[in-house]
Amino acid sequence: MNTGRAAIAVAAVSLIALTGCISGKGGGSGAANYPDGALNYIIPYSPGGSSDPAGREFSRMLAEELGTTVVNQNLPGGDETIGTSAILSAEPDGMTLGFAAPSGLIIQPMLKDLAYEDKGYTPISKLAFVPNALLVGKDSPYRTLDEFIAAAKDKPGELTIGTTSNTSSNTFTAYALEQQADIAVTMVPFTGGAGEAVLAAISGEIDAVVAATSAQLGLIEAGDLVALAHTATPEYNKVLPGAVSFEEAGLDIPLGGHYLTVAPAGLDEGVEQKLVQASKKVVESAAWAKWCENNGFLPDPMAGTELDEWLAQQTKLSADMLERAKSRTN
Incomplete structure (x- = not known):
């Protein structure tokens, strides 16, 4: 997957899902010694909340797969924008990753000017629903x-x-x-x-x-x-x-908590590939499926082009729902 790709454009709504940044992409030489220390995994929610355990468990399993350890950092507030900003503003060395959702990545930039709006990001994998x-x-x-x-x-x-x-x-x-x-x-x-x-x-x-x-x-x-x-x-x-x-009742309401792991834009290509491959092993594992089952989550592994397309769909869906919310409150 090309981390240097431009942000996904959704022409139907003339809005952008910020999935990458054109500048700053490395050539793959940094992967040999990666990771060279503990990962920093930022979670934009409060400790112990409904979303926090999934971020902690995934990051633990990812670090184990990469042969290292992880330090979790909870940065709640601002409708996820505080933690999301910290993730996307970090050095693009692969050592700082984060737990994210469309609400922070897509919806909030539609509602307000944010420091990270033009930075883009590197989607690593979709984890769960x-x-x-x-x-x-x-x-x-x-x-x-x-x-x-x-x-x-x-x-x-x-x-x-x-x-x-x-x-x-x-x-x-x-x-x-x-x-x-x-x-x-x-x-x-x-x-x-x-x-x-x-x-x-x-x-x-x-x-x-x-x-x-x-x-x-x-x-x-x-x-x-x-x-x-x-x-x-x-x-x-x-x-x-x-x-x-709702599907059984004839209603099409595919909404809920969608969770991803993302990194700053501009990752070295080799580092990105290593992260994507390790994440794929984790989210497709029986251990992750079991953890999800025990905690009310559904494993939802996705990466590469499939994930890009899903993010574009979420952008359009979010824009449609925001219009609905606007008309509902007027």
Whole structure:
């Protein structure tokens, strides 16, 4: 894969997915002694959050595959932009990598001027996908997706769905449900994050919440939350007994937490190839698949041209959802 490629252009929306930088690419001579020390792996989320464990486990396995160690650095804040900026502003020597998601790489640069917007980046590999789920409290009168949709049709605008911000994947999931199911609901953003929204759903303060499944498995297993539907394929039903995939309900909502490992633009070609190959071994391994299964994630290995195309698709999807959010709040 060519790390010196220009950023992916998505003509349909005239927007850019920053997947690389033209200048600064090496010729491959730096790989012989790589890595020559511990990796620095930046995670743009708080320690112990729903996403943090995946970044830590992947980086541990990657370092082991490369024959070295890793130091994890959590840099939360700014809707992922603080950590993402630190990753992309690092020296392009392959020693600093990071955990990333489309929200920080693609969506935030569409919303604001950022220091890293023109820097580009080197995508190493896609790691995993965490489905979003439509969840209700244990005392909710709605026990199925069909019941929830029927109630929303009967009472337009009265049912409430908790989300975390106007531009999060859980909000986009709720918007897509509203649009495709032809219902009208009231979105309730919680500045305290998904945990606060989930507690509101459990207490009955709101009718439902859309949240990443991985962080809510304990509450679901304890019976405090009931999952009605999720954004994965029907195979994920075994993780959320009683729930259905939106796909089974005839809805196309492929949204959730998509996680990648990225590096600064301008990596030496040999270093990049070494990183991509090592990452590929990790994310295609039985050990990674098992870890994902135990923690509510789905392994989603992807690299090279396939990953570039996926990033372009995410750019268009993000632009479409932002337009939806804009029209919804106007």
